[in-house]
Amino acid sequence: MEKYQLTLNNIWKYVKEVFGDVEVAYLPPHGNNIRSTYGREYERTLRLADSLRQLGIGPGDKVATMDWNTIWHFELYWAVPGMGAVLHPLNVRLAPEDLVYIVNHAQDKALIYHRDFAPLVEKLKPHLKSVKVYIQISDGQGAATRDPEIEDVIRQGEPKPFPEISEDSVATIGYTSGTTGRPKGAYFTHRALTLHTLVSAVAFAGYRGFARPECAEHLCTFLQLVPMFHVHGWGTPWTFALLGWRQVYPGRFDPNHVVKLIAEEKVKSLAGVPTMLYMLLTAPDLHKYIEKIREIRPIFTVGGAALPKELARKASEAGFIPRVGYGMTETAPILTLGFFRHTEEMPRDLDEYYSLLTATGLPIPLVDLMVVDENLNPVPRDGKSIGEIVVRAPWVTPEYLGDLEKTKEAWRGGWFHTGDVAVWLPDGRVRIVDRAKDVIKSGGEWISSLQLEDLISTHPAVAQVAVIGVPHEKWGERPVAVVVLKPGATATEQDIIKHLEKFVEAGKIPKWWLPDKIIFTNQLPLTGTGKIDKKILKEQYKDVLR
Incomplete structure (x- = not known):
């Protein structure tokens, strides 16, 4: 019997x-709206793949992208792997030095970039050793440059069928953000x-807390x-295409524009890091659309960092249904989702409910x-014993490119070591x-x-907080909290400490956990993926307790 190949091509053909x-819409802030369909997009991806072949891109060649969430990026997600080449989305938030390192290390043959990045690309070009083809998305x-424009490239292609490719051929590569050394x-x-894609679709369509029963009756929007x-946009461009949902691509992230789209396009589901959710909840235009959002009740799946309980509460008040997902660059990314078993009862106590939810x-x-x-x-499933999360799954990367030592370290004992410290709860959940x-x-x-961040964030004056370990002569390290206050709010260091002392009295944390210092700042540094960059904070405040 001939083996049927598990490829993205076969998913795309099914869609x-x-x-x-079903509509695929590109609705960016600058108003270059495009309303297409999966059928039309399928033909365009065939033409794009054929044009790339004409430009010398073949099986195994790596195609880098520097783009926002545009319809062209959606097309590249299908066209590049579909032709047997390798898609390589570049994190546009990384430093130019890291981008040069990544492109050269990956040996990318083509670079397709949005016009917003044209000045950066022109500066990078002399240092990119392997790139032979440049295409711009105007x-x-x-x-913005003399490089071929992607629409002209697509027009030159024929809608030739995708080739038969092996399911074991590489479809994508991605690099870590390099928070500890060079990106991997x-x-x-x-x-x-x-x-x-298949397993994610099962979870989003059928698991309690993520499934939308109404979407089985009529078309819903992601x-x-x-x-x-x-990390592949967390796989959702492929997953929600397979589910047959309508998709909306908003271009460059703009909180005011996004809350407008949620209301006007009746968005039922979206996802992002906690910082993005916070920016939506504090968007100046939110008040214009909050009633409509409360009516729609969109699910917002948070990943990339922990969801503080206070942020979850605020999201619920604004009409969102907050949910949690977990994964990392090396895991494609989804490993866990904060769904609920059909047999379990939701806690009536709000604090317990949000503890479960987050x-x-x-x-x-x-x-x-x-x-x-x-x-x-394995540590006991008692919710107290701390250990490291290790995993095995069909979509965990088998190795780091060109780095045998880091591969051995990550896969020691036959399990992938995530580097995340957690407790195992009696019901099988991890926290x-x-x-x-x-x-x-x-x-x-x-x-x-x-x-500590979760508890500090419950103070009514606190907008954002990061807690870091700072060198201490006696204790090795001590906690220091870096706090951003809400606009117009005031609080002192003693106010924050007194707030935390309530949780000490309630037995939630020991007294010796109280931070040695509270530092107030106007803004927290972010990594390229929108997480708070503690590496910068640790360097900035390394001497604060000396």
């Missing part, structure tokens, strides 16, 4: 055949991404808010997950308490920076 008349705003490259095969340069969640199918000690022994690199070790004991 075209069954959901060909986005209806006129050419991970790769994913068609088989890995097809299984990730808004692609997660940056598509970040837990990292349960593994999705085909994910084998444990929380282990340093000897790879991340910190990143291994962010956990604070004081006097030989661990302090969870995430738990």
